[in-house]
Amino acid sequence: MLDIIWQSFLVSLVGGLLSLDRTAVLQIMVSRPIITGPIIGYILGDVKTGLLIGGMLELLFVGGLPIGGHIPPHEVMIAVLVTTITIIGQRLLYGIGFDRFPWRFADSDIIFVLGAAILMISPMDAACKKADTSARFFNRRFFNTASAELGNGNIKGVIVNNLKGAGVFFLLNFATLLVLSLAGVGVVYLSFLFLPVAVIMSLPLACASVLIIGLASAYNTSYDNRSLPIFLAAALFVLMIITVGVGRW
Amino acid sequence: MSVVLVRVDDRLLHGQIVEAWAPYCKATRIIVANDEAKKSRLQRLAIESCGSTALAIRVEDIEESIKDIAPDNTNKERVIVVFSTLKDLMQAYNKGLRFSSINIGNIHHNGKGKLLTPSVYIDEEDEVILHTLSQLGVELDIRAVPTDKPVGIKIEMRNEK
Amino acid sequence: MQGLGFAAAITPALQDIYKKDNDQLCTAISRHMVFYNAHPYMASPILGAVIKMEEDIREGERDVKDISSFKESLIGPYGAIGDTFFWGSIRPLSSIIGVLSALFWGIWGAVIFLIVYNIFHLWMRWFGLQKGYKLGEGIVEYIQSLALPQWASRIRLVSAGLLGGAAAVVVFKGIDIVLGQTVQAYQAFLTTILIAGAVVLCALLIKNRVSISLAVYLLFLPAFIFLIIMDILKRV
Numbered sequence: 001m002l003d004i005i006w007q008s009f010l011v012s013l014v015g016g017l018l019s020l021d022r023t024a025v026l027q028i029m030v031s032r033p034i035i036t037g038p039i040i041g042y043i044l045g046d047v048k049t050g051l052l053i054g055g056m057l058e059l060l061f062v063g064g065l066p067i068g069g070h071i072p073p074h075e076v077m078i079a080v081l082v083t084t085i086t087i088i089g090q091r092l093l094y095g096i097g098f099d100r101f102p103w104r105f106a107d108s109d110i111i112f113v114l115g116a117a118i119l120m121i122s123p124m125d126a127a128c129k130k131a132d133t134s135a136r137f138f139n140r141r142f143f144n145t146a147s148a149e150l151g152n153g154n155i156k157g158v159i160v161n162n163l164k165g166a167g168v169f170f171l172l173n174f175a176t177l178l179v180l181s182l183a184g185v186g187v188v189y190l191s192f193l194f195l196p197v198a199v200i201m202s203l204p205l206a207c208a209s210v211l212i213i214g215l216a217s218a219y220n221t222s223y224d225n226r227s228l229p230i231f232l233a234a235a236l237f238v239l240m241i242i243t244v245g246v247g248r249w
Numbered sequence: 250m251s252v253v254l255v256r257v258d259d260r261l262l263h264g265q266i267v268e269a270w271a272p273y274c275k276a277t278r279i280i281v282a283n284d285e286a287k288k289s290r291l292q293r294l295a296i297e298s299c300g301s302t303a304l305a306i307r308v309e310d311i312e313e314s315i316k317d318i319a320p321d322n323t324n325k326e327r328v329i330v331v332f333s334t335l336k337d338l339m340q341a342y343n344k345g346l347r348f349s350s351i352n353i354g355n356i357h358h359n360g361k362g363k364l365l366t367p368s369v370y371i372d373e374e375d376e377v378i379l380h381t382l383s384q385l386g387v388e389l390d391i392r393a394v395p396t397d398k399p400v401g402i403k404i405e406m407r408n409e410k
Numbered sequence: 411m412q413g414l415g416f417a418a419a420i421t422p423a424l425q426d427i428y429k430k431d432n433d434q435l436c437t438a439i440s441r442h443m444v445f446y447n448a449h450p451y452m453a454s455p456i457l458g459a460v461i462k463m464e465e466d467i468r469e470g471e472r473d474v475k476d477i478s479s480f481k482e483s484l485i486g487p488y489g490a491i492g493d494t495f496f497w498g499s500i501r502p503l504s505s506i507i508g509v510l511s512a513l514f515w516g517i518w519g520a521v522i523f524l525i526v527y528n529i530f531h532l533w534m535r536w537f538g539l540q541k542g543y544k545l546g547e548g549i550v551e552y553i554q555s556l557a558l559p560q561w562a563s564r565i566r567l568v569s570a571g572l573l574g575g576a577a578a579v580v581v582f583k584g585i586d587i588v589l590g591q592t593v594q595a596y597q598a599f600l601t602t603i604l605i606a607g608a609v610v611l612c613a614l615l616i617k618n619r620v621s622i623s624l625a626v627y628l629l630f631l632p633a634f635i636f637l638i639i640m641d642i643l644k645r646v
Contacts, residue, residue, distance in 0.1 A: 027450055028532075029501070029504075029523075029524065029527050029531070030524070032501075032505065034505065034509065034512070034519065034520050034523050038517055038520050047517060048516070051512060051516065051517055051519070051520065054520070055509045055512050055513075058509055058523075059505065059506075059509055061622070062506075063502070073622065118626065119630070121626070122623040122626075122627070125623060143413060143443075146417070147440070150439055150440050150443065151440070153432060153436050155432075155435060155436065155439060158414070158418050158439060158443075159418045159421060161414060162414050162415060165414065196641075197641075198637055198638050198641035199634075201637065201641075202633065202634045205630055205634060205637075206626070209626050209629035209630045212605065212608050212612055213612055213616070213622060213626050215573065215576075215577050215612075216609045216610070216612035216615075216625070217613070217616055217622055218502060218505065218506060218569075219610070219613045220613045220616055221498065221499070221502040222502070222566035222567065222569050222573075223272045224303065224566055224570070226567060227566065227567060228570075228610065230567055230570045230571045230574065231570045231571065231573060231574040231606075231610075232574060232606060233571075234571040234572070234573075234574030234578075235574035235575065235577050235602060235606050236574075236578070236602075236603075237574075237578075238574070238579060239578040239581075239598065239599065239602050242578065242579070242582050243598065260485070260486040261486050261487075262487055262490055263485070263487070263489045263490050264489045264490045264492070264494075267494055268494055268498055286483075289483060291480065291484075292483035292487075294550045294554060295483060295488065295550050295553075295554075296487045297554070298487065298550070298554035298557075299491050299494070299559055300559060301557070301560040301563050304559070
């Protein structure tokens with residue numbers, strides 16, 4: 001129990017730092033799921049799963065443009081949460097012989113936990129967006145303080161307040177991540193204990209639908225008339241190469 | 250040439266129009282109808298450098314834009330027209346530009362006036378214009394990007410004298 | 411509130427320009443504490459040009475108004491260019507390249523994503539700033555000559571092609587995992603075409619204002635209900 005809390009704490013700390021890259025500092029895109037996933041996976045000792053989740057979510061959220069006032073899904077925090085919930089949840093369940101399942105839970109069953117985590121994306125995203133909006137609200141206040149201090153001839157105030165803004169983002173994101181990851185792990189654990197077996201068995205379908213929607217949303221970033229034939233032609237071409245290469249007809 | 254969107258936006262051309270509305274309306278041309286932008290070489294250059302072969306962008310003054318969009322122009326372009334204020338839009342209407350609906354994206358008035366959405370404030374003059382437009386049967390669509398929910402507004406005139 | 415960010419970014423340069431004159435420095439900084447909302451990377455060339463203009467102001471060769479009108483007229487258009495070029499085409503391109511290479515080389519895919527993206531990003535940050543400082547107002551012509559929106563639409567087509575390839579690889583690997591090594595080529599072909607169709611259909615759905623997470627549920631739900639019904643039937 002204690003190590004779960006410690007791990008969630010660590011993950012939220014790193015996740016909070018990574019999420020700064022999204023809007024506040026640098027923006028070298030370490031805040032994209034394909035980077036965040038493996039990093040969180042590394043902390044939890046499972047890079048491969050982290051990369052798998054990161055890749056899936058990367059495609060899913062590739063289209064979210066922060067245009068104007070529109071706030072796209074909070075892809076960093078979701079990537080951190082899904083990875084954490086999946087890896088920790090799977091460990092919790094590992095080796096527990098459920099009487100109700102026809103098999104024992106093992107490594108390869110991660111896809112069931114991942115499915116459960118994916119279904120939680122929507123409510124988690126709502127919470128993350130709330131945190132983000134309130135951080136922006138605080139930042140507006142720092143803007144005003146900085147203006148006031150500049151009036152008093154204090155130049156450092158500009159830079160200090162700019163940093164304070166980043167600090168608020170970090171703290172709020174960190175707290176949100178910690179609460180949500182612990183809650184998510186709890187929900188996964190309880191649902192595997194009590195939900196009907198048929199429901200659990202259908203969870204991998206959520207992974208499949210994320211893959212398809214992910215490809216679809218990545219496809220949507222290209223809205224040229226010519227992109228459809230190019231997309232289909234490339235798919236068929238690669239498929240032919242693979243089948244020839246593998247030598248299976 | 251068909252007008253697919255008439256937009257009021259005091260920031261003129263920016264990401265919301267190019268990345269959200271243009272693909273949504275399948276537009277092939279954007280006309281920024283603004284006298285000041287036409288006069289300022291710098292601004293015109295900056296705005297027109299957002300264009301590409303798939304989406305041409307021109308800055309024109311209001312007179313010119315009306316001539317350009319005239320219904321007897323029969324090429325297959327799909328045009329978005331951007332005005333910076335409701336006053337400009339009304340001016341274009343009075344000079345003969347016709348449209349069945351308008352989209353109001355950003356009007357700030359420096360935060361003064363009545364708040365309709367976080368990005369749309371209207372002053373009294375705007376209110377009169379909106380009222381006239383809705384009486385003329387022009388649909389008012391107040392939202393920044395197509396994925397937003399359109400905001401319905403009721404425009405009551407304060408007892409017309 | 412990028413206004414504060416812009417002011418903080420320009421402060422060191424202004425400190426250099428107005429070395430000892432604290433009063434002038436403060437007025438200069440407060441010139442930049444106004445609403446500023448453009449694409450963060452495209453702020454670099456603007457920043458460069460503004461620093462140049464601030465130097466001109468110190469020399470008395472330019473009016474203070476020039477700066478605010480310069481910034482105001484560039485915010486919108488450069489936001490649009492940045493959104494189109496970086497968010498709309500470079501990021502999807504590097505995401506797709508990253509995912510595609512992760513399918514073959516594992517964790518290197520993530521590294522490749524970072525490299526591809528940041529080549530473009532840092533190029534704009536660094537050369538944009540330098541060019542802006544060198545050219546001043548002339549940066550506008552320079553940016554126009556780069557024709558970034560034109561490149562964006564080309565890059566988008568490349569992304570569509572790469573995505574098609576990635577889809578085929580994903581589907582093929584998926585089939586291998588689910589059905590084992592016994593799949594015949596024609597089965598793989600049929601499945602791929604089926605899934606490509608599903609992808610295009612879902613793309614249409616998302617385009618028509620169905621949010622991404624809703625689309626995931628919409629796709630998941632029918633299959634889920636089908637499984638539940640099968641389960642109940644089995645028991646009966």
